[in-house]
Amino acid sequence: MLDDISRFRRFSRAVTSEVGALDTSFLGRGRPLGAARVLNAIGHGRTDVAAVRAYLGLDSGLMSRLLRGLEDEKLIKVTTDPDDARKRRATLTARGQKEFQAYEHLSDGRAQDLLVKYPHPETLLEAMDLVASALGREKWILEECDPRDPAARYCLEEYYGELNRRFDGGFDVSLSCDPDATDMIRPRGCFLVAMSDGLPLGCVGLKGTDKGYAEIKRLWVSPAARGMGLARRLMAEVEDIARDLNIDLLRLDTNSALPEAVRFYQTGGWTEIDRFNDDPYPDFFFEKAL
The missing domain is CATH 3.40.630.30 (Gcn5-related N-acetyltransferase (GNAT))
Structure with missing residues (x-):
């Protein structure tokens, strides 16, 4: 039988594979998961750069690289907060909004496909809620x-x-x-x-x-x-x-x-x-x- 640590690591491998964490082109859109998650956070209204970084748990160096990459693709625009020059704000461009919507459509479809395959989707969702709540407790x-x-x-x-x-x-x-x-x-x-x-x-x-x-x-x-x-x-x-x-x-x-x-x-x-x-x-x- 698997011990507790082995079971945890088995779960981690399964989730890593399912969410495409190792894909260089997440959901086939040409960029890895990290950049897609930043775009997603901004698209859902988190415009304060520091808040996005805290939400995703990214270090400042990686956050800066991901923002630059999205800016180079003309998907976002980073500006100084007009009310506080110490803060930066990121917003989607028109092109970025289209990319955000494409990710939303693909992500919803991927979730639906997984739930359809599972014989007891409500049981699976309850387990997902438990894991997400425990991992996001802080x-x-x-x-x-x-x-x-x-x-x-x-x-x-x-x-x-x-x-x-x-x-x-x-x-x-x-x-x-x-x-x-x-x-x-x-x-x-x-x-x-x-x-x-x-x-x-x-x-x-x-x-x-x-x-x-x-x-x-x-x-x-x-x-x-x-x-x-x-x-x-x-x-x-x-x-x-x-x-x-x-x-x-x-x-x-x-x-x-x-x-x-x-x-x-x-x-x-x-x-x-x-x-x-x-x-x-x-x-x-x-x-x-x-």
Whole structure:
């Protein structure tokens, strides 16, 4: 049997081959993967050169060579930031935009071909999400947004779907207090979404009330990121926001069908209290003084 290191290296070889990392002409467009990735990042709106370099994890020397090559091909234009002369910005030319679109079409087709070949594409995608989340862990971003925004709605729908599968009798959000999360918007509260390179990985809401406390609601982490500390990051951030809003007491509730959530709160500085609402679903109640 293969040991752990051998399995990891087997995986690395398979991915290297699949993504064309060693090709001198990535997807047949005449340039290697590195240059194509820089073009892709710029095409997706990352115009700050330093931000592109950080996003791709490139050293400054290689980044400069790749930019020069793309400039020589007249695919990009590099200029000084008009608001900060220390920064450089890269934008696609008309020719670069066409090349970017060609890569997008070819990349989408390559992904589709792989998924069609695999007998259980959803299982494969779940494994890909897990690997991408783990490898990109240092680049997770917590963003504050309106709970009605697309990324927030994605997380909430995934959260409701999981509750529906795990609760006896299912789950209907319309029976909960504030089903539209309208109290999770400043200045009463807030809503946070964790993002990993465009994929929403988790969320949490801070619901303002007029009862002398605020509530933590809808803490959810994708299966692709569980066990990696994301829930604690979300909770720490939302608690900091609560302090900024001059909230000094938080409460939350959960259900015994979610034993991992119960343990999380029991070990996270929360104190179990008596029921404080008439929501039909929870049977555990906690509070925390800030």
